[in-house]
Structures are given as C-alpha cells and as structure tokens.
Amino acid sequence: MKALVCHQFGPVEDVRLESIAAPVSADPHAVTIEVEYASVSHATGLMIAGQYQRRPPLPFVPGTEAVGRVVSCGDAVTRVRPGDRVVAIADWGCFAECVTVPSHTVYAVPDALPSKVALPVPISYGTAYCGLVWRCALRAEDTVLVLGAGAGVGLAAVEIAHQLGATVIACASTETKRAEALRRGAAHAVSPDGLAAKVKELTGGRGADVVLDPVGGDLFAQSLRAAAANARILSIGFASGTIPQAPVNLLLVKNLTLHGFFFGRYIGWTPADERAEHADALQAVMATLFDWAATGKIRPTVSAVYPHAGLSEALHALESRQVVGKVAIKIKETDE
Structure with missing residues (x-):
C-alpha cells in the first residue's frame, strides 16, 4: 500500500510517499480501515519533528485521525463490522491507504454524513x-x-x-x-x-x-x-x-x-494507555456530536484538502493561520 513515511525526526519535507506492507494484526480488538481522508494538525508537525509528547518508533507513518470504511475486525469487536463507515483516532499511521487501530477509538459514522464532515469530529x-x-x-x-x-x-x-x-x-x-x-x-x-x-x-x-x-x-x-x-x-x-x-x-x-x-489521556496517548477505560464514555460523546452534525446543530468543516503527497503544503497552510476549520489529506480517490 502507499503511505507517507517518516524515517527520521526533522522537517516535514523529508516525509515521503512510499510503498509499504499493509498492516496485519492478530489483536482481537483491532479494526483495519481503508482510509479516505486523514486530518492534519499542529501536532502532526510536532510529531514529525520529534517534539510532541510522544515519539513514535522510527520509521513511522504520521496521521492520528482518519475517516474511511472498515475492512476487517478482530473477534472481540462488536461495535462495527466490515463495510461500515467510521472515523478513527490512532496513535499514528493514518496517512496510509489502510490503518489498523484499537476498536476503542473507532466510531460509526451516520449514513447521511459526508466523510469530510465526519473527519473533524473525534479530535x-x-x-x-x-x-x-x-x-x-x-x-x-x-x-x-x-x-x-x-x-x-x-x-x-x-x-x-x-x-x-x-x-x-x-x-x-x-x-x-x-x-x-x-x-x-x-x-x-x-x-x-x-x-x-x-x-x-x-x-x-x-x-x-x-x-x-x-x-x-x-x-x-x-x-x-x-x-x-x-x-x-x-x-x-x-x-x-x-x-x-x-x-x-x-x-x-x-x-x-x-x-x-489533555484529550490524549482518554484516547490512549499516555504511557498508561487508558483508552479502554474511557471508551464507553467517549462513544456516548461521539454519538451526541454525530447527531448534532447530522441535524445541522454543528457544522464540522474541512476547508482545505491536499493530495496524498501534499503533507508539506497542508502543514504550511495550517501554520500560516489563514485556514478556517480543519485541513485534510485525501488518501483514496472518491467522488466526494
């Protein structure tokens, strides 16, 4: 599969689009997702530079939030099934055609909600x-x-x-x-x-x-x-x-x-990894937010979308402080 890969901590310009092996997991709580869009944030640049609270093992695929469709699930997963549209929060790995994440931070997307509207909701x-x-x-x-x-x-x-x-x-x-x-x-x-x-x-x-x-x-x-x-x-x-x-x-x-x-405490971004403990409470929060989005009470917005190889441009646009709402990378070619 194609993925943006960071081989050493430093400038975002060093991150390259490459072919890597697709993720494989035997974890019964794992969900593998075919990614349509992945969001870009200030934390993205910090993680690539090695300046974020956590430093992933090198090499790694950046990206902590994605929207797409479930490809496969572990045996213990009950909230979503293959074929479901979902958004997910990951430790990293979302700037790839597929990402595997724990089911605790995977959230079903209402059928009527476009992918780019759903993407900014979790984080x-x-x-x-x-x-x-x-x-x-x-x-x-x-x-x-x-x-x-x-x-x-x-x-x-x-x-x-x-x-x-x-x-x-x-x-x-x-x-x-x-x-x-x-x-x-x-x-x-x-x-x-x-x-x-x-x-x-x-x-x-x-x-x-x-x-x-x-x-x-x-x-x-x-x-x-x-x-x-x-x-x-x-x-x-x-x-x-x-x-x-x-x-x-x-x-x-x-x-x-x-x-x-630190929202990361609830989604597994601390050494204690408390995502399972907070999963039910966050599922309820996300259900409320998706209901508000589907009924127009909130309007999550991705105002700029960049191609898979356009991470550097996306981060520079974000850091210029001219962007309203969220910036995203388009991973899969779709009609949307």
Missing part, C-alpha cells in the same frame, strides 16, 4: 466537548471566551458552547475567522489586541466565566485579565509555539481555577 470536537463539559462543567448561563476561534478546536468550541446555551465571545486573528465564528453561533467576535478591555466591555465589566485556550503565549495572560472572578480557565494547547507561565498571584486574587486538559 477537534471531542476535545472541545470534553474540555468544556467534563473539565469546566459548562452551564447555559456562562459566558465563554474562546481563543483561536477560527481553527479546528476553537471553532468546535464556539459551536458546542453555543449549542449548550452559553454566550460565546470568539477571539480570532483575522476578519474571515471572526466572521465564521459569528456564523457558527458566537454572540461576539473580537481580535486579540486589547482583549481584556474588549471582553470586559462586552460583559458589563464582569469578564468571561470560562476561557478556552488552545493558543498559549502572550494571549494566555491577556485572557486571565479578561476572566471574571471565579472563572474556569481551560488550557488545551500552545498553537502559538510558546508555553506561558501562569501568574499565580492573579489566579489567587480572582479565585480562578486553571484546568490543564
């Missing part, structure tokens, strides 16, 4: 939903400030918070991204400059009850000043490339709660 929407609901106990009366609101997780958070009844203030770097956030349910959309003053003005001086931060950097400190007393701060990533230092004195005087949130 982007799963991260946003579990962070807001599981960690921050989001309430309908909350005002939520979403940083990076035009990108994958940020835009998902805008839609999910709106769907749950909260008032959303979206912060994004371009007018195009801010306009999209407003179309997806944000009550207000602001640029990052002077963030605290803008949020305070929009909330009558009170500030945001919940802050979702996938950006880090200088914007993290601004968001703490934009937060209301007793607010919950959700740190989920550092797309800016800079890990901020929390001013604990500000957390103290404002009674702020800082939540670190």
Whole structure:
C-alpha cells in the first residue's frame, strides 16, 4: 500500500510517499480501515519533528485521525463490522491507504454524513466537548471566551458552547475567522489586541466565566485579565509555539481555577494507555456530536484538502493561520 513515511525526526519535507506492507494484526480488538481522508494538525508537525509528547518508533507513518470504511475486525469487536463507515483516532499511521487501530477509538459514522464532515469530529470536537463539559462543567448561563476561534478546536468550541446555551465571545486573528465564528453561533467576535478591555466591555465589566485556550503565549495572560472572578480557565494547547507561565498571584486574587486538559489521556496517548477505560464514555460523546452534525446543530468543516503527497503544503497552510476549520489529506480517490 502507499503511505507517507517518516524515517527520521526533522522537517516535514523529508516525509515521503512510499510503498509499504499493509498492516496485519492478530489483536482481537483491532479494526483495519481503508482510509479516505486523514486530518492534519499542529501536532502532526510536532510529531514529525520529534517534539510532541510522544515519539513514535522510527520509521513511522504520521496521521492520528482518519475517516474511511472498515475492512476487517478482530473477534472481540462488536461495535462495527466490515463495510461500515467510521472515523478513527490512532496513535499514528493514518496517512496510509489502510490503518489498523484499537476498536476503542473507532466510531460509526451516520449514513447521511459526508466523510469530510465526519473527519473533524473525534479530535477537534471531542476535545472541545470534553474540555468544556467534563473539565469546566459548562452551564447555559456562562459566558465563554474562546481563543483561536477560527481553527479546528476553537471553532468546535464556539459551536458546542453555543449549542449548550452559553454566550460565546470568539477571539480570532483575522476578519474571515471572526466572521465564521459569528456564523457558527458566537454572540461576539473580537481580535486579540486589547482583549481584556474588549471582553470586559462586552460583559458589563464582569469578564468571561470560562476561557478556552488552545493558543498559549502572550494571549494566555491577556485572557486571565479578561476572566471574571471565579472563572474556569481551560488550557488545551500552545498553537502559538510558546508555553506561558501562569501568574499565580492573579489566579489567587480572582479565585480562578486553571484546568490543564489533555484529550490524549482518554484516547490512549499516555504511557498508561487508558483508552479502554474511557471508551464507553467517549462513544456516548461521539454519538451526541454525530447527531448534532447530522441535524445541522454543528457544522464540522474541512476547508482545505491536499493530495496524498501534499503533507508539506497542508502543514504550511495550517501554520500560516489563514485556514478556517480543519485541513485534510485525501488518501483514496472518491467522488466526494
């Protein structure tokens, strides 16, 4: 089969499209999927560079999220069968014509949902939903400030918070991204400059009850000043490339709660590999998100698709911060 292969950690340009052996697994919980599309994220580039939390054994096939059709299942698999359309979260391996993953992170796709709509749901929407609901106990009366609101997780958070009844203030770097956030349910959309003053003005001086931060950097400190007393701060990533230092004195005087949130804990991306423990809870979350997507309550978006050999271009587009929503690689030729 054809796959993008990383032979040594370094620049994405060194990853090449090659012919490799198809995956074979005797694991009774394994599911092998013929891949149509695989998503590209900031973590993709970090993993290829050897700078992510986990370093795969070399050589490896990158890609952690795919949509396609089940080819085969282990004897213990009951949720899906060969021929079913699914999305899957993998440790890596999705930039290949076939990928084999544990069934715990494989999710059935409703028949009416196009593959490119289903693709962003597991990681982007799963991260946003579990962070807001599981960690921050989001309430309908909350005002939520979403940083990076035009990108994958940020835009998902805008839609999910709106769907749950909260008032959303979206912060994004371009007018195009801010306009999209407003179309997806944000009550207000602001640029990052002077963030605290803008949020305070929009909330009558009170500030945001919940802050979702996938950006880090200088914007993290601004968001703490934009937060209301007793607010919950959700740190989920550092797309800016800079890990901020929390001013604990500000957390103290404002009674702020800082939540670190690593979605990877629930999908097997830690040394303890807890995916089986959390599988039932995540299946329920995904069922909710797919129902919302199928009924138009959320609109997962892949805004740019690149050919199988186009990973470098896809990552550069993502890092330019001009992309709205998700970027994907097309693995299998389809009519879609």
